[in-house]
Each structure stands twice: as structure tokens, then as C-alpha cells.
Amino acid sequence: MAETLFCKNTETFAESLARCGVKYHFAYPITPATDVMKRMAVILPKYGGKMMQMESELAVSSAVAGAACTGTLVATSTSGPGFDLMQEAIGFMCGADLPCIILDSMRVGPGDGDIVGAQSDYYMATRGGGHGDYRVPVLAPCEGQEIADLMPHAVKLAYTYLTPVLFVIDGVTAQTTETTTVPDYHDYSAEFDVSGWQYTGTEYHPKRALITGSYAHEDGYKMNERLRAKYEVIREKEQMWKEDSIEDAEMIVVAFGIHGRMCRDLVKKMRADGKKVGCIRPVTLWPFPDKAFEKLPASCRQILVIEMNHGQMVDDVRLAVNGRLPVHFFGKTGGDTPMYTLREMIAETSRLMGE
Amino acid sequence: MLFKCMFSGSGGQGSALIAKIVCKGAMEENLRVVMTQTYGIEQRGGDSTAFVILSDEPIGSPIVEQDANVAVGLSQTTYQSCFEGTCKGGVLFCNSSLVENPGQEDGFEQVKLPVSDMAVELGNVKGANMVMLGAVVKKTGMLKKETVEHVIEKLLGAKKPQLVEPNLKAFRAGYDAV
Numbered sequence: 126m127a128e129t130l131f132c133k134n135t136e137t138f139a140e141s142l143a144r145c146g147v148k149y150h151f152a153y154p155i156t157p158a159t160d161v162m163k164r165m166a167v168i169l170p171k172y173g174g175k176m177m178q179m180e181s182e183l184a185v186s187s188a189v190a191g192a193a194c195t196g197t198l199v200a201t202s203t204s205g206p207g208f209d210l211m212q213e214a215i216g217f218m219c220g221a222d223l224p225c226i227i228l229d230s231m232r233v234g235p236g237d238g239d240i241v242g243a244q245s246d247y248y249m250a251t252r253g254g255g256h257g258d259y260r261v262p263v264l265a266p267c268e269g270q271e272i273a274d275l276m277p278h279a280v281k282l283a284y285t286y287l288t289p290v291l292f293v294i295d296g297v298t299a300q301t302t303e304t305t306t307v308p309d310y311h312d313y314s315a316e317f318d319v320s321g322w323q324y325t326g327t328e329y330h331p332k333r334a335l336i337t338g339s340y341a342h343e344d345g346y347k348m349n350e351r352l353r354a355k356y357e358v359i360r361e362k363e364q365m366w367k368e369d370s371i372e373d374a375e376m377i378v379v380a381f382g383i384h385g386r387m388c389r390d391l392v393k394k395m396r397a398d399g400k401k402v403g404c405i406r407p408v409t410l411w412p413f414p415d416k417a418f419e420k421l422p423a424s425c426r427q428i429l430v431i432e433m434n435h436g437q438m439v440d441d442v443r444l445a446v447n448g449r450l451p452v453h454f455f456g457k458t459g460g461d462t463p464m465y466t467l468r469e470m471i472a473e474t475s476r477l478m479g480e
Numbered sequence: 481m482l483f484k485c486m487f488s489g490s491g492g493q494g495s496a497l498i499a500k501i502v503c504k505g506a507m508e509e510n511l512r513v514v515m516t517q518t519y520g521i522e523q524r525g526g527d528s529t530a531f532v533i534l535s536d537e538p539i540g541s542p543i544v545e546q547d548a549n550v551a552v553g554l555s556q557t558t559y560q561s562c563f564e565g566t567c568k569g570g571v572l573f574c575n576s577s578l579v580e581n582p583g584q585e586d587g588f589e590q591v592k593l594p595v596s597d598m599a600v601e602l603g604n605v606k607g608a609n610m611v612m613l614g615a616v617v618k619k620t621g622m623l624k625k626e627t628v629e630h631v632i633e634k635l636l637g638a639k640k641p642q643l644v645e646p647n648l649k650a651f652r653a654g655y656d657a658v
Contacts, residue, residue: 129507131503131504131507131513201607208598268539268542270538277652296580297542297543298542300516301514301515301516301542302503302514302516302517303512303513303514303515303539304506304507304511304512304513304514386540386542387540387541387543388510388540389538389540389541390540393540418550466543466545467541467543467545468545468546468547
């Protein structure tokens with residue numbers, strides 16, 4: 126039954142996965158994502174599944190690809206340095222149309238970087254990650270409750286479009302402990318017919334299934350055209366974002382994840398001071414919610430993008446705004462407080478508004 | 481209603497435990513709770529701070545950034561950051577047994593209580609955190625007394641039932657002291 130938990134958001138992620146029908150979870154330990162695999166090891170057997178620790182991240186993503194071939198809902202969890210290493214099999218899964226759920230709990234890079242939270246994987250997450258013309262739907266919840274609320278949608282995306290679905294959660298949100306209501310168990314993947322493509326073994330199987338990410342000549346062209354068509358549908362139908370007080374806003378702040386959450390307070394406090402500020406919080410990072418920027422209110426004079434990095438999503442905002450308004454950027458990464466505080470966010474917003 | 485709290489002490493003083501009790505109590509009262517903790521080498525003697533936000537509405541920023549309206553400093557070394565972290569109109573709780581020369585408050589209220597000495601009188605210095613928790617609950621009204629007592633019984637009773645009574649006694653002593 127639905128249950129209110131008080132736990133780390135990494136653990137909420139695990140609970141949400143398990144309650145949405147994930148059967149297998151493969152992972153390799155890495156801060157700040159290890160709590161997901163630890164929790165999965167404990168709870169998955171209750172739902173008839175299993176967590177398995179592999180010897181490396183490439184082994185993890187390959188195991189995910191293998192299990193996905195059977196039509197079974199499978200997941201993994203990692204952080205930036207591990208996500209780098211998984212790209213080979215993720216690219217394969219995109220070419221081979223295989224569903225799965227992935228978590229990248231973002232930390233400071235490049236390289237091993239630092240274990241504190243960041244949003245520096247935006248580029249990698251939203252541009253596919255590996256080589257080739259592929260994309261992966263990317264969900265960016267800003268709090269525990271949104272993780273739980275988005276999970277059924279993530280499973281549906283994965284099976285509707287036969288694609289890996291990626292969650293990106295900054296390490297600060299991932300490590301935050303909070304109250305979250307998680308739903309009853311329901312295997313959302315069971316709502317989809319996978320008999321047309323799944324591997325079931327040779328017994329009783331009249332046809333020889335072929336799942337491949339390897340194509341030659343005209344087949345490679347066709348595969349890419351097929352992916353292109355799929356991504357066009359996703360772009361058109363699957364953009365998600367939240368708006369706060371933008372109807373008469375003179376300044377719109379755009380932020381995702383924890384900064385997006387902090388903007389609730391930013392808007393409330395600045396509105397209380399009579400400053401007309403609104404917020405757009407992208408929930409899907411790919412497809413980027415271009416539609417949120419199609420009809421900006423006439424009152425809007427400028428846009429400020431706030432991120433826990435040196436400016437990544439700001440590029441997509443500029444593409445969406447397409448020169449109609451000035452788009453500013455405010456962000457930092459690393460350090461004991463690896464992000465701008467609410468006070469600093471308000472000060473910068475006020476400064477740009479000329480006050 | 482919005483309480484932004486920081487519970488600070490030296491590792492082993494139990495600041496994280498009282499933060500946890502507040503979180504569990506808030507859950508029993510159907511409030512929303514967010515907890516974040518500082519990272520560091522938090523073995524005995526190292527400083528430890530737990531930040532807790534309670535609200536009856538969805539919580540915006542999960543970070544307590546020098547805007548705590550309830551700050552608890554159990555030790556000398558953590559007192560200063562609590563002093564600086566208390567916002568206008570807030571309440572700073574100072575363990576006056578251990579904090580020498582507490583600062584002069586400006587714009588907020590300061591409750592100085594010798595919780596370590598009080599705990600020693602009750603039989604065990606380890607109860608200082610519970611004495612402080614009692615004072616915090618009474619002074620701020622953030623949770624009902626019965627709720628916190630129930631959480632103490634449930635949380636400590638599960639593993640070490642012999643600890644329930646002394647901790648309740650310490651909690652009530654703090655509650656009655658302010």
C-alpha cells in the first residue's frame with residue numbers, strides 16, 4: 126500500500142523503482158548513488174526481483190542490456206564517472222530499441238572530480254552520451270515526491286518508445302532526507318506487449334529473435350531514420366515543465382533540480398517584495414521544453430538561468446528563446462557548498478532587475 | 481508554519497539523534513520534513529550538524545543557509561556557527577555548561593541552559609541532548625510533548641528498552657526548565 130517514508134532521496138528512488146515493477150537492478154558502488162543499490166538489494170527480493178553488483182560499470186550496463194532483451198524491466202544507478210563508463214552499452218540499447226531505467230546522481234567533474242553534488246552532466250545526459258545520433262529521454266525531479274511521482278511515467282516512456290530513460294538528480298537532492306509518499310506496487314511494464322521482440326530462449330520459440338545495434342550500409346541509414354522518427358515524436362509529445370507565476374513576470378528564472386525547487390522560495394520572497402519574478406522549471410531535460418518558451422508573457426524583459434555548473438542548460442534556453450530576450454547565466458560548481466544559495470540567487474536576480 | 485532548525489554538537493553528543501526524533505515526530509504530526517547533514521569526519525569529537533526543516537506546506541529550498549529560526553549549539557566548537565546561523569526573530573539554544581562566553585544576541589532570542597550539568601544530575605551526561613530537546617519543544621511549540629515522548633519510546637524502545645525511561649526523564653526535565 127501507499128506509504129510515507131522518511132529516507133534519503135536515493136532510497137526513495139530505489140523504493141519507487143521496485144514498486145513500479147523493476148525486476149533486476151545491476152550496479153557498481155559510487156558516491157552519491159550507492160544507497161540506491163543498497164536499498165534495492167534489501168527490497169527487490171520482496172517483489173520477486175534481485176540486485177546484482179557487477180565488477181565494473183561497463184559490465185553493469187551490458188548486464189542491463191542483456192536483461193532488457195528479455196523484455197524484463199531492468200534498472201541501474203550510478204554517478205558521473207560511472208555513467209561515462211556505461212555509454213557503450215547505452216548506445217547499443219538505443220540502437221537496438223531496448224527499454225531500461227538509469228539514474229545518474231550527478232557530482233562534480235570532470236574525471237573523478239569530487240563527490241559533492243553538481244548538475245554538470247547536463248550536456249552528456251541531453252546529447253545522448255555516447256557517439257551517434259541518439260537521444261535518451263531525461264527526467265530531472267527536484268525532490269523525493271517528484272521522484273516517486275515520475276517513476277510510473279518513466280517506465281511508460283521506456284516501453285512506449287523502447288528506449289533507456291535517464292533520471293538525473295544532483296547529488297545534493299540525492300543525499301537529502303525527506304518525507305515522500307510512495308505508491309502501491311504496480312508493474313507498469315506488464316501493461317506493454319513485448320512478445321514481438323523479447324528473447325525468451327529457444328524452447329517453444331518458433332522464430333529466431335534478433336536484437337542488434339550493428340547495421341551495415343542501407344540498414345544503418347534505415348535504423349537512424351527510424352530513430353529520428355522516434356525522437357521527433359518524443360520531442361513533440363513528451364516535453365514536461367512546471368511554471369510558477371510567469372503570467373505577469375518581468376524576469377523569468379529557469380532552473381532544474383534543486384535550483385528549480387529553490388525557485389519556489391525565490392519567487393515567493395521576491396513577489397512579497399513587489400518584484401515580478403516567475404519561474405520555469407524543466408522536468409524533462411531532453412526533450413527540452415521548448416514549448417514553455419513559445420509564448421512568453423509580453424511583460425517579460427529578461428531570463429536568468431541558474432545551474433550547478435558553468436552553463437549547460439543555458440544553451441538550450443538560448444536556442445528556445447532564439448534571441449527574443451536577453452538570457453543571463455548564474456552558476457557555480459564544486460566546493461563545500463557546491464551551488465549558489467537562495468540568498469545569492471535572489472541578490473543576482475535583483476541585480477539584473479536593476480534594484 | 482515553517483521551522484528551519486540546525487542541531488549542532490560534537491560527535492557523540494547526540495545532535496543527530498535529536499534531529500532524527502524531531503523528524504519522526506513531525507511525521508507523526510503529518511508535517512513535511514527535510515533533513516540534510518554536513519559531511520565530514522564525524523567520529524567522536526568531530527563537529528556534526530543536522531539541518532531539519534518542518535512545514536505544513538511543500539518545502540522549497542531544502543537548505544538551511546544561516547536562516548535557522550531554531551538553532552541548537554551543544555558544544556563550544558559548534559556554538560559560533562549556530563550563533564551566526566540564527567535568523568532575526570529566531571531562538572538560539574546554548575548549552576551553557578560547555579559554552580564559555582556566549583555571544584550577545586541581537587534580533588533573536590537566546591536560551592542559555594546548562595543541559596550537560598542537568599543531565600549529570602539526572603544520572604548521565606549523555607542525556608544532555610534530550611534535556612535540550614525538551615527545552616526546544618517547549619519553547620518553540622514545534623511539536624506536541626506527547627508526540628516526542630511517543631517517538632522516544634518507539635525509537636529507543638525498539639533496541640534498548642532500558643534507555644527509554646532515563647531519556648524521557650531528561651526530556652521532561654528540559655521541558656520543565658523553560
